[in-house]
Amino acid sequence: xxxxxxxxxxxxxxxxxxxxxxxxxxxxxxxxxxxxxxxxxxxxxxxxxxxxxxxxxxxxxxxxxxxxxxxxxxxxxxxxxxxxxxxxxxxxxxxxxxxxxxxxxxxxxxxxxxxxxxxxxxxxxxxxxxxxxxxxxxxxxxxxxxxxxxxxxxxxxxxxxxxxxxxxxxxxxxxxxxxxxxxxxxxxxxxxxxxxxxxxxxxxxxxxxxxxxxxxxxxxxxxxxxxxxxxxxxxxxxxxxxxxxxxxxxxxxxxxxxxxxxxxxxxxxxxxxxxxxxxxxxxxxxxxxxxxxxx
Amino acid sequence: xxxxxxxxxxxxxxxxxxxxxxxxxxxxxxxxxxxxxxxxxxxxxxxxxxxxxxxxxxxxxxxxxxxxxxxxxxxxxxxxxxxxxxxxxxxxxxxxxxxxxxxxxxxxxxxxxxxxxxxxxxxxxxxxxxxxxxxxxxxxxxxxxxxxxxxxxxxxxxxxxxxxxxxxxxxxxxxxxxxxxxxxxxxxxxxxxxxxxxxxxxxxxxxxxxxxxxxxxxxxxxxxxxxxxxxxxxxxxxxxxxxxxxxxxxxxxxxxxxxxxxxxxxxxxxxxxxxxxxxxxxxxxxxxxxxxxxxxxxxxxxxxxxxxxxxxxx
Numbered sequence: 001x002x003x004x005x006x007x008x009x010x011x012x013x014x015x016x017x018x019x020x021x022x023x024x025x026x027x028x029x030x031x032x033x034x035x036x037x038x039x040x041x042x043x044x045x046x047x048x049x050x051x052x053x054x055x056x057x058x059x060x061x062x063x064x065x066x067x068x069x070x071x072x073x074x075x076x077x078x079x080x081x082x083x084x085x086x087x088x089x090x091x092x093x094x095x096x097x098x099x100x101x102x103x104x105x106x107x108x109x110x111x112x113x114x115x116x117x118x119x120x121x122x123x124x125x126x127x128x129x130x131x132x133x134x135x136x137x138x139x140x141x142x143x144x145x146x147x148x149x150x151x152x153x154x155x156x157x158x159x160x161x162x163x164x165x166x167x168x169x170x171x172x173x174x175x176x177x178x179x180x181x182x183x184x185x186x187x188x189x190x191x192x193x194x195x196x197x198x199x200x201x202x203x204x205x206x207x208x209x210x211x212x213x214x215x216x217x218x219x220x221x222x223x224x225x226x227x228x229x230x231x232x233x234x235x236x237x238x239x240x241x242x243x244x245x246x247x248x249x250x251x252x253x254x255x256x257x258x259x260x261x262x263x264x265x266x267x268x269x270x271x272x273x274x275x276x277x278x279x280x281x282x283x284x285x286x287x288x289x290x291x292x293x294x295x
Numbered sequence: 296x297x298x299x300x301x302x303x304x305x306x307x308x309x310x311x312x313x314x315x316x317x318x319x320x321x322x323x324x325x326x327x328x329x330x331x332x333x334x335x336x337x338x339x340x341x342x343x344x345x346x347x348x349x350x351x352x353x354x355x356x357x358x359x360x361x362x363x364x365x366x367x368x369x370x371x372x373x374x375x376x377x378x379x380x381x382x383x384x385x386x387x388x389x390x391x392x393x394x395x396x397x398x399x400x401x402x403x404x405x406x407x408x409x410x411x412x413x414x415x416x417x418x419x420x421x422x423x424x425x426x427x428x429x430x431x432x433x434x435x436x437x438x439x440x441x442x443x444x445x446x447x448x449x450x451x452x453x454x455x456x457x458x459x460x461x462x463x464x465x466x467x468x469x470x471x472x473x474x475x476x477x478x479x480x481x482x483x484x485x486x487x488x489x490x491x492x493x494x495x496x497x498x499x500x501x502x503x504x505x506x507x508x509x510x511x512x513x514x515x516x517x518x519x520x521x522x523x524x525x526x527x528x529x530x531x532x533x534x535x536x537x538x539x540x541x542x543x544x545x546x547x548x549x550x551x552x553x554x555x556x557x558x559x560x561x562x563x564x565x566x567x568x569x570x571x572x573x574x575x576x577x578x579x580x581x582x583x584x585x586x587x588x589x590x591x592x593x594x595x596x597x598x599x600x601x602x603x604x605x606x607x608x609x
Contacts, residue, residue: 013421020416030442034443034445053448105336121347127533128535129534129552134346134350137350137575137576177342240534248440266440274438
């Protein structure tokens, strides 16, 4: 009659799942099932009718179309521009800027709290429409750099291939800096964990500030550089004014492309982003292995 | 001869003292060094805040001030006309209400639910815990585009489009905006609570859920506050999902700003004052104002929260 008492192990399983069960349900309903469905969509012709949605399988036609019709060309162009004209420049700018600011804020200063508040402020206000509005009013950097003739100098001296992305970066440089709010604080937290005595010992041994940075600070921050790099990539890749995202969204409601081709594009985009993060992970791994071997 | 040597020595000492004063030594940094750091921070800080200052300055300029090249930072008179117009075009208070509905509710739900999930991962050893936790973290890097279209279709079939539930429901199941980060924050935080403390309560006969609600939750108030604030801000600034699921039929403030130009032209078609940057920037400022107030009231919880939650990893 008595219910057999569950073993300790089984009980712990039960309790554990009672806490995370809701996540599993949510993951299946809102993530796994949609991921699978979007894979099906990308291989199908999806038509929306008054009564519902008709999905007819037609193989890789959507993927082929990306290289055949105009909407597809626009998408690939947006994707290539995002990776090679934006991400590749913006990622290092954001990482270097946030390390620099974190190091400045790590000094013993009066008003440290004030500056910390200033540098985190953009996280509070940087939404897609707000940033779009600011850039369109020239407040993203154009105003400053144009008055000093800086942009004209770049356009005159460099060849157009290189000048175009660089001018674009300078006209939005402040906004690019604005993506570093969270990363600055993460680096700052990392810097505060480094024992100051290590720096003092290095100084006694004759190391300058420059050497201390490369031999002590940077290696100690390396893991956080990786974390922040991933965070930055995700931030830039999901930013709602990102041209690729805008492009995919507009193709959803374009009758020539529809959900099917938009899904195919979404998959190409997602895999590209994951590939970039994967390459970064591989790079970080090689780097840490070399460091451990003592090169 | 002797006095000369003494003098030279004294000079040398003064020089050394001055040098320490300016450039610092091994123990503390000098004044010149500090001045340079301050100047650097002030200069970068100014450029950094330039868009905000520009926005503030121009939103108070009258139409004649805007086209007057002599008026630079400070308008000749504080002009509130821009704000009046922006306020009306945005339909501010009703739109703000909608914004709060799709911001506050999911932020509260997300904080509560992710804390439960984080506690589960931090405290219990169950089967497949490790792979499940890896999947939780992986969800952060999967671009939303990969699953948004079917989610859209799903909500369409459930008749939940243009309904705040489309934003709220995923947060109820731990699948809200950046949920993975919050699960990680709570995971880290709950693991910092000494285990023997909770085990002692268990020996005293307290149940699992009692321990969670009566001990772990109160002990983790800072993690709750920080998570809620970040969730709030992220939901406030999110526009991809809200413009897809809510659209112009249920416009929140961000969507209203995105459609500001066409809305303005519709409302003030035959007006003498054409849409200018002053009005647009006033509208932009009105959008960020609620979060600015929250930030300046509670900024400590934002900037210190990141360290305190131990997200930088041990």
